[in-house]
Amino acid sequence: MEEPPLYKFGPYKIDAREVFHATPLSYAMVNLRPLLPGFLVINLRILSVCPKRVVKRFADLSSDETSDLWVTAKEVGAKLEQYHKASSITFAIQDGPQAGQTVAHVHIHVIPRKKGDFEKNDEIYDATDVKVKEKEMKEKLDLDVERKDRSMEEMAHEATEYLALF
Amino acid sequence: MEEPPLYKFGPYKIDAREVFHATPLSYAMVNLRPLLPGFLVINLRILSVCPKRVVKRFADLSSDETSDLWVTAKEVGAKLEQYHKASSITFAIQDGPQAGQTVAHVHIHVIPRKKGDFEKNDEIYDATDVKVKEKEMKEKLDLDVERKDRSMEEMAHEATEYLALF
Numbered sequence: 001m002e003e004p005p006l007y008k009f010g011p012y013k014i015d016a017r018e019v020f021h022a023t024p025l026s027y028a029m030v031n032l033r034p035l036l037p038g039f040l041v042i043n044l045r046i047l048s049v050c051p052k053r054v055v056k057r058f059a060d061l062s063s064d065e066t067s068d069l070w071v072t073a074k075e076v077g078a079k080l081e082q083y084h085k086a087s088s089i090t091f092a093i094q095d096g097p098q099a100g101q102t103v104a105h106v107h108i109h110v111i112p113r114k115k116g117d118f119e120k121n122d123e124i125y126d127a128t129d130v131k132v133k134e135k136e137m138k139e140k141l142d143l144d145v146e147r148k149d150r151s152m153e154e155m156a157h158e159a160t161e162y163l164a165l166f
Numbered sequence: 167m168e169e170p171p172l173y174k175f176g177p178y179k180i181d182a183r184e185v186f187h188a189t190p191l192s193y194a195m196v197n198l199r200p201l202l203p204g205f206l207v208i209n210l211r212i213l214s215v216c217p218k219r220v221v222k223r224f225a226d227l228s229s230d231e232t233s234d235l236w237v238t239a240k241e242v243g244a245k246l247e248q249y250h251k252a253s254s255i256t257f258a259i260q261d262g263p264q265a266g267q268t269v270a271h272v273h274i275h276v277i278p279r280k281k282g283d284f285e286k287n288d289e290i291y292d293a294t295d296v297k298v299k300e301k302e303m304k305e306k307l308d309l310d311v312e313r314k315d316r317s318m319e320e321m322a323h324e325a326t327e328y329l330a331l332f
Contacts, residue, residue, distance in 0.1 A: 091261060094256065
């Protein structure tokens with residue numbers, strides 16, 4: 001029997017059921033926590049596109065990896081924008097800890113956007129970051145049950161919907 | 167006499183003195199407004215990397231343009247991070263109006279980041295967007311003289327510093 005492909009995200013092993021698209025150098029996956037709590041979110045998803053090779057900083061990628069990563073992110077963005085009936089996309093790399101990177105593996109956040117998705121459009125960026133002031137974090141952790149990780153079943157279900165787009 | 171190269175940014179003509187790096191398909195420039203007011207900013211700069219061809223959405227770029235754009239942004243990020251003695255970089259594309267895009271020309275924001283640059287690291291994203299709630303905008307416009315565009319001399323001075331890095 002063929003082994004399922006192995007994807008790594010920093011120190012973590014990624015279950016192949018979370019991955020909905022892959023190229024020779026990159027892969028795209030659904031997220032464990034679709035968005036951080038504390039924000040008005042209507043049907044929004046964060047997807048991640050990563051190089052297969054585990055590297056921390058964007059500058060560590062070869063030109064081939066850089067090109068493959070972003071051509072892949074472009075395609076993922078276009079398909080997911082259409083699928084979610086959105087009209088724009090936020091693409092972002094938090095490249096290094098002082099930019100909010102929490103897993104030491106380059107990844108592009110791809111977020112389909114639509115009118116009214118956040119009370120204030122710009123807050124989408126805040127929501128993608130894990131580093132918030134300690135007090136705020138504590139309040140959120142205390143108050144918001146949604147912070148819990150999603151189950152593999154939930155993630156696999158979302159990934160299966162996207163698989164059909166590629 | 168040779169004509170200086172012409173750079174367009176959406177409907178705007180960009181003075182060649184603002185441009186500090188160019189490849190066959192992309193160019194990098196300093197920004198008219200380094201950051202929006204209303205945030206605690208210590209020595210931070212936003213640079214923009216754009217395709218030379220005027221296209222609105224990221225998905226409008228060819229694979230060659232996509233690759234050239236991001237290989238260029240990677241190089242610009244690495245050099246500017248070092249120049250500004252930073253330790254991380256925020257890369258972001260606001261791809262479409264619902265993601266905060268205000269000029270209909272694909273551009274990557276490249277923002278060298280360092281510890282303590284914002285009270286809350288994530289607010290950097292807020293600061294890159296022009297769309298804020300109307301009331302907030304009015305307050306900022308009323309209160310903050312820094313909102314004024316920079317002069318060409320100021321921009322050209324910054325670009326000249328960066329030119330030497332390439």
